[in-house]
Amino acid sequence: MTTTHSATSRAVQLTRHAMDSLEVVQLPIETPGAGQVRLAMRAASLNFRDLVMMKGVHGGILPLVPLSDGVGVVEAVGEGVTRVGLGDRVCPIYAPGWWSGDPVAGITGKALGGDTHGVLRDHMLVAEGDVVKVPDHLTDVEAACLPVAGVTAWSALFAYGRLQPGETVLIEGTGGVSLFALSFAKAAGARVVIISSSDEKIERAKAMGADMAVNYKSEPEWGKAVATLTGGVQLVVEVGGAATLAQAVTALAYGGRISQVGLLSGIDAQLPLRLFVPKSASIHAVLVGGRDRFEAMNRAIALHQLRPVVGETFGFGQFTEAYQALIAQQHMGKITIDFAR
Amino acid sequence: MTTTHSATSRAVQLTRHAMDSLEVVQLPIETPGAGQVRLAMRAASLNFRDLVMMKGVHGGILPLVPLSDGVGVVEAVGEGVTRVGLGDRVCPIYAPGWWSGDPVAGITGKALGGDTHGVLRDHMLVAEGDVVKVPDHLTDVEAACLPVAGVTAWSALFAYGRLQPGETVLIEGTGGVSLFALSFAKAAGARVVIISSSDEKIERAKAMGADMAVNYKSEPEWGKAVATLTGGVQLVVEVGGAATLAQAVTALAYGGRISQVGLLSGIDAQLPLRLFVPKSASIHAVLVGGRDRFEAMNRAIALHQLRPVVGETFGFGQFTEAYQALIAQQHMGKITIDFAR
Amino acid sequence: MTTTHSATSRAVQLTRHAMDSLEVVQLPIETPGAGQVRLAMRAASLNFRDLVMMKGVHGGILPLVPLSDGVGVVEAVGEGVTRVGLGDRVCPIYAPGWWSGDPVAGITGKALGGDTHGVLRDHMLVAEGDVVKVPDHLTDVEAACLPVAGVTAWSALFAYGRLQPGETVLIEGTGGVSLFALSFAKAAGARVVIISSSDEKIERAKAMGADMAVNYKSEPEWGKAVATLTGGVQLVVEVGGAATLAQAVTALAYGGRISQVGLLSGIDAQLPLRLFVPKSASIHAVLVGGRDRFEAMNRAIALHQLRPVVGETFGFGQFTEAYQALIAQQHMGKITIDFAR
Amino acid sequence: MTTTHSATSRAVQLTRHAMDSLEVVQLPIETPGAGQVRLAMRAASLNFRDLVMMKGVHGGILPLVPLSDGVGVVEAVGEGVTRVGLGDRVCPIYAPGWWSGDPVAGITGKALGGDTHGVLRDHMLVAEGDVVKVPDHLTDVEAACLPVAGVTAWSALFAYGRLQPGETVLIEGTGGVSLFALSFAKAAGARVVIISSSDEKIERAKAMGADMAVNYKSEPEWGKAVATLTGGVQLVVEVGGAATLAQAVTALAYGGRISQVGLLSGIDAQLPLRLFVPKSASIHAVLVGGRDRFEAMNRAIALHQLRPVVGETFGFGQFTEAYQALIAQQHMGKITIDFAR
Secondary structure, three states: OOOOOOOEEEEEEEOOOOHHHOEEEEEEOOOOOOOEEEEEEEEEEOOHHHHHHHHOOOOOOOOEOOOOEEEEEEEEEOOOOOOOOOOOEEEEOOOOOOOOOOOOOOHHHHOEOOOEOOOOEOEEEEEHHHEEEOOOOOOHHHHOOHHHHHHHHHHHHHHOOOOOOOOEEEEEOOOHHHHHHHHHHHHOOOEEEEEEOOHHHHHHHHHOOOOEEEEOOOOOOHHHHHHHHHOOEEEEEEOOHHHOHHHHHHHEEEEEEEEEOOOOOOOOEEEOHHHHOOOOOEEEEOOOOOHHHHHHHHHHHHHHOOOOOEEEEEEHHHHHHHHHHHHHOOOOOEEEEEOOO | OOOOOOOEEEEEEEOOOOHHHOEEEEEEOOOOOOOEEEEEEEEEEOOHHHHHHHHOOOOOOOOEOOOOEEEEEEEEEOOOOOOOOOOOEEEEOOOOOOOOOOOOOOHHHHOEOOOEOOOOEOEEEEEHHHEEEOOOOOOHHHHOOHHHHHHHHHHHHHHOOOOOOOOEEEEEOOOHHHHHHHHHHHHOOOEEEEEEOOHHHHHHHHHOOOOEEEEOOOOOOHHHHHHHHHOOEEEEEEOOHHHOHHHHHHHEEEEEEEEEOOOOOOOOEEEOHHHHOOOOOEEEEOOOOOHHHHHHHHHHHHHHOOOOOEEEEEEHHHHHHHHHHHHHOOOOOEEEEEOOO | OOOOOOOEEEEEEEOOOOHHHOEEEEEEOOOOOOOEEEEEEEEEEOOHHHHHHHHOOOOOOOOEOOOOEEEEEEEEEOOOOOOOOOOOEEEEOOOOOOOOOOOOOOHHHHOEOOOEOOOOEOEEEEEHHHEEEOOOOOOHHHHOOHHHHHHHHHHHHHHOOOOOOOOEEEEEOOOHHHHHHHHHHHHOOOEEEEEEOOHHHHHHHHHOOOOEEEEOOOOOOHHHHHHHHHOOEEEEEEOOHHHOHHHHHHHEEEEEEEEEOOOOOOOOEEEOHHHHOOOOOEEEEOOOOOHHHHHHHHHHHHHHOOOOOEEEEEEHHHHHHHHHHHHHOOOOOEEEEEOOO | OOOOOOOEEEEEEEOOOOHHHOEEEEEEOOOOOOOEEEEEEEEEEOOHHHHHHHHOOOOOOOOEOOOOEEEEEEEEEOOOOOOOOOOOEEEEOOOOOOOOOOOOOOHHHHOEOOOEOOOOEOEEEEEHHHEEEOOOOOOHHHHOOHHHHHHHHHHHHHHOOOOOOOOEEEEEOOOHHHHHHHHHHHHOOOEEEEEEOOHHHHHHHHHOOOOEEEEOOOOOOHHHHHHHHHOOEEEEEEOOHHHOHHHHHHHEEEEEEEEEOOOOOOOOEEEOHHHHOOOOOEEEEOOOOOHHHHHHHHHHHHHHOOOOOEEEEEEHHHHHHHHHHHHHOOOOOEEEEEOOO
């Protein structure tokens, strides 16, 4: 059932921890071993983590095929493969082997595009257990947005957040995770309040379903403003970290939960215990999620025909432009790469 | 702040465990003590349990003011009352003192309309901790449907069922709990499959949002039919008990959960372990729920402007007709009593 | 079944928010109403919260019978009481009405010795649902230590901490909650590491079962020291708050949990997200606990014949000395009052 | 770091679904690929499932190297292996890829000794993620008892059972899972009541720590007897299935849980809903467990220096005798194979 190839195909490689070291190389097209599948990759998307890995902040292998998030079609299967078949359109999962439940120590250390080669290549081998079928109604570029931003939002809301219909969720900003969280929270029957520094982004978020919003530039004490507006929120998708945690605690209702996604700021946060303890509050760190959550998310995406927000799409050769767009953060929605362009 | 009354007002009393012993009596209008409120009752609804209590199957006090479910307006408050104020429209909770979490031993033994006087009277005293404000958009008769049927459905779906958007729920029949479950499951972004013996009721359930249905009269092996139709369900709201549990297990997907509401049949159920164990399934008994779930439910009802399905409404004096309608089960929706009629 | 009294009996009252306003008064001995019991109080214990209430930091009623923690014997029962009988030795629970599960908003606002009269009196009325029988092997003074310090430790370890045998728990200091936590964690088959500023207290904690210890005075970076010693801890009973949270996060193993008991410092804590998020950690605030946890704790105390550590015991009239001993913190173990002295 | 071998070594193979088809063959000693390790196997143990697989009740590959449970020493490591090193003594996990959390569909379908070759051979390759280091104090034969019987008992008590100190656990019989459960429950500070048909086995269980026992042969209504003796149990480790479930429900206290391990009887069980629902009870199926639970269990085994109960030990060539001993069930404790004999 497998095929052999002597041909090579395109891959992008990072050879030093610097953006200008990114280059297109030719890599051999490999034959899947037992339990493996080979994907013909079609699209990829970028996350903030990809900048961190490019800069080598946490090490990582070199040369490295970057990016963790992509989608491809199964074009060859190794011996004994049963979970997927030829022609299935799948995403590799972020952390190979994370199939269910909470993460175990070390599992995200081998995530794609870091210490394991990523998806920015025409063909890749993946263990059959490490892929997830994607909803049919999504374009390739949309499907490529799911693995990190989508699953992280799902974990934040449902695995740790235990969101119930009628509850109010505070979502910070309009980045990749936040827009997914907005979409999922509305599908789950929750009320959503969003904060942003831009009235224009607030309008777009409302068009996507946000019920209420606070502009945190004009309301530096936005935690209080959110509490007043909503009566206190049951859940916060906390992506800001150092700059936002104390305000998030202020916004919480009694018994409120915080899903702590953000660790980007690099600075320690203030945790106002004088509010946190009497509110019987809790905080849980969120680290993407495993295959089971990815599949649960896809089921909801399919049922509700949800679509990720795509900000900009580049061609395979425009990877530098894609990274620059990620840095510039001008657009609302994911930065993506369409391999067909 | 309290008022004294020497006047009396109407109450219905069961004097023997027989329907024909129900009679209207005059009871004194009491003054609320510390921490109590007095409600001017406006409406009530009937549940299957009220038949059981009438027949004295599980004992219960005599004479008894029957019915656990009703709504009234706070017309007098005792010393130190802060949770509610004059004019608030509230439901007494099913089991006094059950304010949060899972039930503790004995707590449902003092539920209203059983070992404690119920709501079928013009005025009643309740501890301030034992009432819940109801959503404004509901009529009195609609609000009176919430305490048992609503909260039981909420517990089944969210407390024990941990329902997530995109999951599929199997709901059995179109009784009070089932129709609430349908409404809540749709608000929560789930897919709903319903079983019924009546194509007409199936049509009505679909009009209310059910995605799929199986007529269990024409499909006695409906568990298999549901599994085929849906790919297996994540959750069952099991109200049938002996007659349905084995089929419900058949309908489950891997990892599926059963919320066991029904104990009505009085006959032991078959549990097919040969399916149950390999599916990694679970069953949790559901006993209504406490004040915290009632309030969480009301928040969702208000946000989504949901309305209970009222089948028939009788006047205060037509209590016998109400019981007979409950026995006859001709209508889809709750049997209610409007005290203003 | 109830008895009437025209007699009065001793009670201590706080008349201003100052220690020197504490005085013994005579209060009438009341007759229990329906669902109430009257206790002949035998012993009480003090918690840090009692200092806070005395100073009026969070308001509270005046005059106030202080102290939340005590034990007494049921000497009269009102109509319909079934949970306890004459002669039963019971503790009133900390927050009336908190019978199960997580706390609901406002419930600790009416805790004894704050906005409701406390236990420092010869006789008190309590709702039958608000008392818990205590293990027979405990002295009165020991039993009086349970309601806040014991139940808080239990909540921290088992309700939020989900402690399993073989896990390592970090316990901070040797205060009331910490010594209970040490005792319960050992009974649960966990390994315990303790921090203290005193080598002498460390020795005593080891004699009580602590497996390892770090002196935080000689090891200011004690979080790292604990992590090295233990390989990282699964759970922290965090009583220090501002001064300790960051070190506690450092001590955590992957997936570790923090039960945040302490809010005493009044200063905001630092939460090092750069450690917290990659460790997939979590923090849950702990607010004592309800009747169900109290009963579960008592079951374990009885089975393992555990005994609270009593530091000093004063007579009923020595309440000022008891408060001063609480402030001085010279002793390891609870400050108690024996009404028989 | 890896070594090549042209040599072969012993393996037992099942060539038909019949015991007399078991034979010793020579299989090539393979070189570990990337991420794999090769184990020099030292001991194995048998479970009831091995009989089921031998008979081919659920299919399975042929020829098959049987048995899922064994222990070996890492003697060669493939590229990139970091979780374990040469000389580590490890057990392969039951279901390859089950690293954390609840099982996902299909994962136990590829468990060792069924659809994947098992451990009854001198050398085997395993993915580095699929092994677990074992406590030093255990002999090889003892360590070989852990993977199925140990982890199943752990899951039953702690993953699904959420056992707390002071609770009472009912353990059925003295088979492999039950004896592990007894040992773990005592380490966790629980009270244990055991049922058995043999007074001699009851004595041995008591010597191992069981607090109470009922002989189910002399007490056919043993559920009631257990309830009377204990006041009702919080948890049942239900291994009997059809023959025992109804009695187990009878033995439950209010809020009690059943961990349903047994599916062996092949006959449907009776579930007495008239008891189950009013007790607010629950049942959860237990399917062994993943690597995270195995590691958590080993931590407890090491801390408490626990030892599995070994019933009989055979040499590598005595596999037929081992199967016969499993069938005969004459001994209390695990049937094991010591490869060094």
